[in-house]
Amino acid sequence: MALIDEMxxxxxxxxxxxxxxxxxxxxxxxxxKMLVRxxxxxxxxIVLEAVRPLMTVEKDFYDIVxxxxxxxxLGYMRYRVKDEYVFLGTINGxxxxxxxxxxxxxxxxxSYHTIAIRQGLRIGAQLFAAKMEYHFDILGQEEVLVxxxxxxxxxxxxxxxxxxxxxxxxxxxxxxxxxxxxxxxxEKHKAEKSTGRRPVPDExxxxxxxxxxxxxxxxxx
Amino acid sequence: xxxVGIVGVGHTKFGRWNxxxxxxxxxxxxxxxxxxxxxxxxxxxGIDQLFLASMGAGQVNRISGAASALVDxxxxxxxxxxxxxxxxxxxASAVKLAYMAIASGLANTVLVVGAEQMRVLSGWESTDxxxxxxxxxxxxxxxxxxxxxxxxxxxxHMEKYGTSEKDLAIVAVKNHENAMHNPVAHIHxxxxxxxxxxxxxxxVINPYVAEPLRVYATCPMSDGAAALVLTALDTERExxxxxxxxxxxxxxxxxxxxxxxxxxxxxxxxxESAKRAYEMAGMGPKDIDVAELHDAFQILEIAESEExxxxxxxxxxxxAREGKTRVDGEMPINTSGGLKAKGHPVGATxxxxxVEIVRQLRGEATGRQxxxxxxxxxxxxxxxxxxxxxxxxxxKEKG
Numbered sequence: 001m002a003l004i005d006e007m008x009x010x011x012x013x014x015x016x017x018x019x020x021x022x023x024x025x026x027x028x029x030x031x032x033k034m035l036v037r038x039x040x041x042x043x044x045x046i047v048l049e050a051v052r053p054l055m056t057v058e059k060d061f062y063d064i065v066x067x068x069x070x071x072x073x074l075g076y077m078r079y080r081v082k083d084e085y086v087f088l089g090t091i092n093g094x095x096x097x098x099x100x101x102x103x104x105x106x107x108x109x110x111s112y113h114t115i116a117i118r119q120g121l122r123i124g125a126q127l128f129a130a131k132m133e134y135h136f137d138i139l140g141q142e143e144v145l146v147x148x149x150x151x152x153x154x155x156x157x158x159x160x161x162x163x164x165x166x167x168x169x170x171x172x173x174x175x176x177x178x179x180x181x182x183x184x185x186x187e188k189h190k191a192e193k194s195t196g197r198r199p200v201p202d203e204x205x206x207x208x209x210x211x212x213x214x215x216x217x218x219x220x221x
Numbered sequence: 222x223x224x225v226g227i228v229g230v231g232h233t234k235f236g237r238w239n240x241x242x243x244x245x246x247x248x249x250x251x252x253x254x255x256x257x258x259x260x261x262x263x264x265x266x267g268i269d270q271l272f273l274a275s276m277g278a279g280q281v282n283r284i285s286g287a288a289s290a291l292v293d294x295x296x297x298x299x300x301x302x303x304x305x306x307x308x309x310x311x312x313a314s315a316v317k318l319a320y321m322a323i324a325s326g327l328a329n330t331v332l333v334v335g336a337e338q339m340r341v342l343s344g345w346e347s348t349d350x351x352x353x354x355x356x357x358x359x360x361x362x363x364x365x366x367x368x369x370x371x372x373x374x375x376x377x378h379m380e381k382y383g384t385s386e387k388d389l390a391i392v393a394v395k396n397h398e399n400a401m402h403n404p405v406a407h408i409h410x411x412x413x414x415x416x417x418x419x420x421x422x423x424x425v426i427n428p429y430v431a432e433p434l435r436v437y438a439t440c441p442m443s444d445g446a447a448a449l450v451l452t453a454l455d456t457e458r459e460x461x462x463x464x465x466x467x468x469x470x471x472x473x474x475x476x477x478x479x480x481x482x483x484x485x486x487x488x489x490x491x492x493e494s495a496k497r498a499y500e501m502a503g504m505g506p507k508d509i510d511v512a513e514l515h516d517a518f519q520i521l522e523i524a525e526s527e528e529x530x531x532x533x534x535x536x537x538x539x540x541a542r543e544g545k546t547r548v549d550g551e552m553p554i555n556t557s558g559g560l561k562a563k564g565h566p567v568g569a570t571x572x573x574x575x576v577e578i579v580r581q582l583r584g585e586a587t588g589r590q591x592x593x594x595x596x597x598x599x600x601x602x603x604x605x606x607x608x609x610x611x612x613x614x615x616x617k618e619k620g
Contacts, residue, residue, distance in 0.1 A: 027422045029437065031413025059239075120410050122426055129425075155343065195425035 013082035018103060021087060021134045024196035025204055028121045032091045035200060035208040036130045039086050043211070044077035047086060050095040050117060050213055057219045061150035062115070068149070068173070069113045072100055084112075085134070089127050090208045091118070094215075099127040101135070101144070109135035109144035110172055111181075114153070117214055125156055129194040136186045143183070145169060147176040157181075161189050222324040224619065226464025229257025229450030230576045235407040235564030237340050238444035242282045243294050245446045246273065246336035249569075250295055253332065253448035258461025264296065267458065268450075269328035271295075271302040274315035274335040275568035277350055278304065282338055291334065301328070308354040309517065310603030311335065312447070312571020313610035317470050319451045329453050335572030336446035347442045351567065354604050359478045368439060370479060370605045371518035372431030377486050378520055379433065382535035389438040389519040390418045392541050393561055396516065399548060400558025402588030403577075407443045407564030438519040443564030447573035465579050468504065468596070469613035471497025477607045490609040491528040491600060498598070498611040499530075503620070506530030509613070510594040511581045512552070513574035515602035516559040522546075525600055526554060529611065548589050556581060556589045571601035575612060582616045 023037035039047065051073075054066035075081040081102060089097035096118040101111040111131060116124035135141045146163055148154040157163060163179035171178040231252025238245045254261050254268075273288035284290060288302040307314040312335035319331040339347050348366050355361045355370070378384045394414050400406035417427040417437045427435045454464055473493035476482050482489070499505050506529060514529070516522035523537035531552045532540045540546055546554040557563045557577035560570060578597035580586045596615040603609060 026426070027416050027420045029412045029417050029426050030410060031416040120408065126426075151343065192425060192428060195422040197421065 012079040016083055018083055018085075019138060021085065021130075021138055022198055023200045023205070024130070024198045025200050026126055026196040028091075028123070030121055033204060034089050034091050034096065034123065034126070035204060036087055036089050036127065036196065039088050041077050044073050044086065046095070046211055046213065047073050047088065047098060051098065051115065053217050054115070054117070054219060059219060060152060062219050064149055065113055065115050069098055069100065069115055072112050076100070087127060087130055088211055089123055090211045093208050093210070093212050095211050095213060097123040097127045099131045101131050103139065103141070107142045109139070109141045111144050111146045112173065117217065119218055125193070126195070128157065129190070130196070132181060132186055133190070133194050136183055144181045145171050146179050146181055147171045147173050148179075149173070149176060161185055161193070223326060224454040224466060225320050225323045225451055226454050226466045227449050227575070227579050227614070228452050228460035228462050228464050229253040229255075229259065230579050231256060231448040232405045232573060232576050233446045234405045235443045235445035235566060235573075238338055242278060242284060242287070242336065242338045243290055245338060245444065246287075246291050246334050247294050249336065249446035249448040250291070250332060250334045253450050256461065257450040258459070259450065261295070266297055267330055268297045268300045268332045270319070270322050270331040271297060271300055272305050272315040272319050272331065272333045273302070274305045274311035274333070274572060275337055276306055276308055276311050276354070277337060277339065277568065280353070281342060281350055297332070306568070307608060308603040309515070309565075309567040310571055310601045310608050310610050311568040312573065313575070313599065313601030313612060314472070314571065316449065316451075316571060316575055316612060317472060317610055319449075320467055320470055323451060323453050329456055330458070331451045332448065333451060333572055334446060334448040335569035337566035337568040338444045339442050339566060340444050344442065356478045359480075366431070367517065367605065368431035368434060371439070371520060372434045374485065374524075374605075375433050375438075375518070375520040378524065381486060382538060384520065384523060384538040386433055386435065386438070387414075387418050388523065388538040388541055389434070390414055392516065392519040392522050392546070393437045395541070395547055396555050396559040396561040399556050399589050400562030402586075403558050403563055406558040406562055407441055407445070408558070408562045412437055434518060434520070440517045440560040440565040443566045445564055445566035445569050445573070447569050447576045449572060449575055449579075462583065465582050465614050465616055466619065467612060468615045468619075469498035469500070469502030470610070471495060471499070471501065472608070472610045473497065475607045477604065479605050486524070488524055488528045488606045490606050491525050491602065491611075494609040494611040495529040495598070495600060498613045502613040502615070504596065504613060508596050509552070509598045510596050511556060511578065511591045512554050512598040512600070513557060513559070513577050514554055514600050515570065515574075516555060516561050517565055517602065519561060521602060522554060522559065525602070526552070529598065529600055548591060553591045556586060556591060571599070571610060574599035574601060575614065578614050582614060
């Protein structure tokens with residue numbers, strides 16, 4: 001093995017086997033069906049391109065959220081973050097939203113970011129709910145650490161889920177005060193926040209894979 | 222009294238306004254003046270009076286005496302200027318006052334602007350701001366909000382008249398479809414009726430705001446401004462457009478506390494304001510070709526359509542179900558998209574409703590034009606029906 005490969009091996013976090021998120025679909029208010037699924041490292045390139053146009057949009061803090069997602073997805077793609085996952089929301093293959101996070105311990109999850117590329121259909125809310133479903137209902141975790149970097153996020157997560165304030169706990173996104181979604185709070189809110197159906201019909205999967213970029217970004221107008 | 226007509230209309234895109242309050246109000250005003258053929262740059266606007274309608278310029282935007290700021294911004298000095306605050310009916314009240322100023326001979330040409338910038342507030346703060354229109358001792362201090370009032374009203378309407386959540390959704394979808402043809406509407410998205418009512422995911426993607434009202438049965442919070450140029454019809458001054466005559470203006474009040482009404486479902490002030498407008502115009506409901514009704518909540522479009530006489534009491538839901546209120550129906554309502562989809566910057570709404578009717582009567586409502594529309598009605602609903610203004614506009618000669 002070449003020296004460079006040996007060094008790269010040292011740089012990568014140890015690989016754990018983590019149960020994958022089973023894809024689901026949600027009928028949105030427009031009647032369109034959004035597929036929510038976990039993506040592999042090989043699909044990250046297009047996700048980077050999907051958030052790139054929003055990295056300079058100051059409105060609603062899209063710039064910081066998009067830039068951080070770019071960095072986090074790149075970290076996943078290059079094997080620099082341990083046990084990270086990335087979900088895509090797609091409608092007929094068009095990338096309409098992205099969420100990501102990671103597992104810290106078998107009991108503890110770390111929510112990273114949620115971004116809605118298409119607005120007005122509660123896509124961000126549904127993708128956030130999907131990742132919480134992953135942490136609690138699929139992986140059986142007990143708590144997820146959450147921070148918000150925009151007022152919209154604060155309203156959607158901290159207030160609507162009544163998250164528990166735990167500023168003394170450190171979140172990997174920095175010094176922003178940490179809040180916690182506990183299993184108890186998840187059970188209290190999930191019926192009104194989380195929806196979707198499984199299994200996903202083959203034709204719906206086929207219509208959404210591979211994903212493609214949105215033709216326009218309303219946030220930029 | 223002199224007859225009064227509208228010769229200019231202006232309207233910003235409703236939704237989020239990223240500039241200042243005065244920039245927003247000025248944008249609509251300049252468009253209306255331009256539409257009237259008035260050359261503002263020449264310093265000869267000939268505006269005698271400005272009325273600025275706003276519910277929250279002072280409370281939300283920290284601008285007291287906003288009309289004084291706007292008249293100066295527009296370089297219309299020494300025109301008279303007043304700010305008009307009458308809750309969500311501020312806009313139609315400003316139109317009424319403009320009518321009175323001209324009809325009385327105090328003014329010849331008046332500029333009316335309705336402007337509200339609400340999205341500087343969070344959703345909760347906006348709800349609280351709007352709730353300040355409720356009774357200050359009997360309702361507001363107890364946590365009453367407008368969605369709560371509308372939710373209770375809707376529940377009663379459902380029990381008494383069989384209105385369903387689907388009826389409300391039908392009204393919403395119709396208004397969203399209309400808004401797709403209105404470039405100044407806040408929301409350009411048509412919800413799918415099945416998806417927001419019967420689909421397995423409906424409970425989550427269209428959640429309750431105040432049961433039985435869901436997201437798609439309530440209007441959004443919007444910024445926006447609309448403007449009108451009104452003039453005396455006996456003036457020799459020439460404008461770019463033939464005036465659309467204001468044939469009738471009616472206003473009525475009701476108990477401020479909804480619970481004090483003998484029947485909470487009886488929107489007396491809506492009925493009475495429309496009756497007064499009809500009487501003044503010498504017209505009735507059958508003369509109306511198109512109407513803009515105040516659908517801050519979808520139940521209000523149904524209830525108001527009954528109170529203004531378009532449909533018998535308790536049958537507004539059926540009319541909506543049968544498509545009678547669609548653009549191509551027998552009584553088109555809210556062709557602009559209504560408050561539901563065009564948006565509801567509260568103080569601007571009454572002016573915006575008149576703008577839509579003027580566009581309809583001029584034949585300019587592309588994509589949503591009501592065929593052969595010659596007479597239209599607006600109903601601007603203040604409080605929870607405690608102060609309502611109705612206006613009738615027509616292109617028909619006074620008979």
